[in-house]
Amino acid sequence: MREIHISEITRKVKQLFLKASYHIPSDVLAALESGKCKDKSPIGVAVLGQLCDNNYLAADESIPICQDTGVAILFIEYGQEVCTVGGTFHDAVNEGVRQAYSDGYLRKTVIYDPLFDRRNTRDNTPAIIHTKIVPGTQVKIDAIPRGFGGENMSQVKILVPADGLEGVKKFILRAVDEAGPNACPPVVVGVGIGGDLELACEYAKRATFRGCNSHNSNPEYANLEKELLAEINKLGIGAAGLGGTTTALAVNIEYYPTHIASIPVAVNICCHAARHASSII
Numbered sequence: 001m002r003e004i005h006i007s008e009i010t011r012k013v014k015q016l017f018l019k020a021s022y023h024i025p026s027d028v029l030a031a032l033e034s035g036k037c038k039d040k041s042p043i044g045v046a047v048l049g050q051l052c053d054n055n056y057l058a059a060d061e062s063i064p065i066c067q068d069t070g071v072a073i074l075f076i077e078y079g080q081e082v083c084t085v086g087g088t089f090h091d092a093v094n095e096g097v098r099q100a101y102s103d104g105y106l107r108k109t110v111i112y113d114p115l116f117d118r119r120n121t122r123d124n125t126p127a128i129i130h131t132k133i134v135p136g137t138q139v140k141i142d143a144i145p146r147g148f149g150g151e152n153m154s155q156v157k158i159l160v161p162a163d164g165l166e167g168v169k170k171f172i173l174r175a176v177d178e179a180g181p182n183a184c185p186p187v188v189v190g191v192g193i194g195g196d197l198e199l200a201c202e203y204a205k206r207a208t209f210r211g212c213n214s215h216n217s218n219p220e221y222a223n224l225e226k227e228l229l230a231e232i233n234k235l236g237i238g239a240a241g242l243g244g245t246t247t248a249l250a251v252n253i254e255y256y257p258t259h260i261a262s263i264p265v266a267v268n269i270c271c272h273a274a275r276h277a278s279s280i281i
Helices: 006-022 026-038 042-061 089-103 161-183 197-208 219-232
Strands: 002-005 071-079 082-085 128-134 139-146 155-159 187-195 248-258 263-270 277-280
Touching (some): 002 006, 006 139, 006 277, 026 248, 071 089, 071 197, 155 161, 155 197, 161 219, 161 263, 187 197, 197 248, 197 263, 219 248
Parallel strands (some): 002 082, 071 128, 187 248
Antiparallel strands (some): 071 139, 139 277, 155 263
């Protein structure tokens, strides 16, 4: 059994959210640069150039990439042979988020209650924490400061087997098309297929930070990712919704077994500030 003090968890979570807020992942930046070179629209090229410049400036000056520094979301793989000492694990994670958003002067966007008490919590807690118990003596943390431009445009639908592959494709394309400029394109489209309502949504969220140059290990899903990316970039929405051929940087699909009578499909749209950072303790 390996002991990890909660102070180490807090320190790491704080570090990851500060890093993610100031530094866009290299694969996302490379996809933006590639889009700038390939886009068919002069306005699209100009906007993509501005987005790239903004990302370089944010990294150089250690300032947020976007004013919406989002809700703190974490995907954690917790080794079953790890023992947290000095307090509770979730409290340690929330303390790391609190310190990152307070000490880093990041915008606080979390409210106490969606309907009846919309006061700001003032420190961006509580975080949204997904924990998976895995073998081993390590804790892997994926930190995502998720802005809600794209999140607000995300959709989920329970299809039936009769809808088939074509129904799934139509739903995904329609979700991106309806999002239009509101999702702050170019976007990363995460798709979760299978499981049930909540698992499809979780898989879609996970898919958004898988990497812009990665593909599903299943060749059929990998081909579907490529097909959907090409079709999305024909929609003409373009960077910032001003037209062009770079509406999406990637389409990432994850799937899971499901009930014989159902095809749950979730589309989680992440804006061009596809911020995330990972580390292992």
